[in-house]
Amino acid sequence: MPNKINILAPKTGSKEISLSQPKLDLGIEKDTDVGGIGMGVLSDGTPYLNQRGLAALCGVQNAHIGTISSQWSEAEQKPRIKSIKSILEKIGLTPASAHIEVVHAGTTHFCYPAEVCLAILEYYSFDxxxxxxxQARDNYRILAGSKLREMIYSQVGYDPSGKHGKRFDKWHERIGLNYQSAPKGFFHVFNEAHTIIYELIMAGAEIGEKTVVDISIGQHWSKHWDEKGFDKIYGARAKYPHRYPESHPQSKSNPQESWCYPLASLGEYRQWIQNIYLEGGKFSAYLKGKVHSGHLPPSVAQLAIATLVPAQIGN
Known part of the structure; x- marks a missing residue:
């Protein structure tokens, strides 16, 4: 999976286009910065990227994106403007400007709507x-279609349809059934996996019966426990009854016996989850498997990896 989107530059508070552009009566509903990607949603629901973020996404200098904006309405259209407009016309769009200029919190923002971003990204990918x-081609493969729009909505916490208002429900159902299920003196992987599950949900993953990351974690940790002979170091692990909500097909075999581990080994587990599971490639492999099976969009996997797996020096 291409790992290009991680290097997007942060949004800036200063003007980046010298030519005056038309202003619309819009505000910024929500905005955020994710891994250096400046993004947001306008008050009419339009998702956007800022200029520097779009430039980095395309692998070009910021000035090139600014020039596209400044040349957008020239009488004699440059070939690249014609090409980008042609891409937009194929989906029925003829925007008067490449960006929308919005004053927010006393600062002028240059907001490039998601469809314009994809058209410019496609141009630098193929035309x-x-x-x-x-770099543009790699990112276009990740974000083509509705993926960029969905990613922005997810990251800023904007829900145009109401669908994501219940995105935490299935996870919360499992917490309600299992938060006290391990016996005193033991911990279980499900409770320890909450940070990873939360970040997956925030990245846009639908956590439920098809994406149960704690199963992956539990299987790898159990194998590591046996290989290292931790029973002799920390004491014997035990079984506890784990239950799935009725919305999960796994609930048909409730309660299911699952391993729990002595609290004395909790520090060992947390080092393993960071050094081996996350940074050692097992988490990335799990997400790639979900992408391959169609249970996870590539953009969600990319953002989750960027958030939870620190960039390695030299990469």
Whole structure:
């Protein structure tokens, strides 16, 4: 999976386009910065990226995106403007400007709607001749179609349909059934996996019966426990009854016996989850498997990895 989107530059508070552009009576409903990606949603529901973020996404200098904006309405259209507009026309869009200028909290923001971002990204992926950018092509494959729009909505916590208002429900159901199920003196992987599950949900994953990351964690940790002979170091692990909500097909075999581990080994587990499961590639492999099976969008996997797996020096 391409790991290009992680290097997007942070949004800026200063103006980046010298030519005056038309202003609309819009505000910024929500905005955020995710891994250096400046993004938000306007008051009419339009998802956008800022100029520097779009430039980095395309693998070009910020000035190139600014020039696209400044040349958008020229009488004699430059070839790249014609190409980008042609891409937009194919989906029925003829925007008067490449960006929307919005004053928010006393600062002027240049907001590039998601559809315009994708058109510019497509141009630098396939239509720019010798200026085509491999980075743009990699990111286009991740974010084509509705994926960029969905990613922005998810990251800023904006729900245009109401669908995501219940995105935590299935996870909360499992917490309600299992938060006190391990015996005194023991911990279980499900409770320890909450940070990872939360970050997956925030990245846009639908956590439920098809994406149960604590099963993956539990299987790998159990194997590691046996290989290291931790029973002799921390004491014997035990079984506890774990239950799934009725919304999960796994509930048909409730209660299910699951391993719980002595609290004395909790520090060992937390080092393992960081060093081996997350940074050692097991988490990434799990997400790639979910992408391959169609249970997880590539953009969600990419953001989850960027959030939970620290960038390695030299990468």
């Amino acid at each position: 720019a001749g010798t200026n085509c950018q491999p």
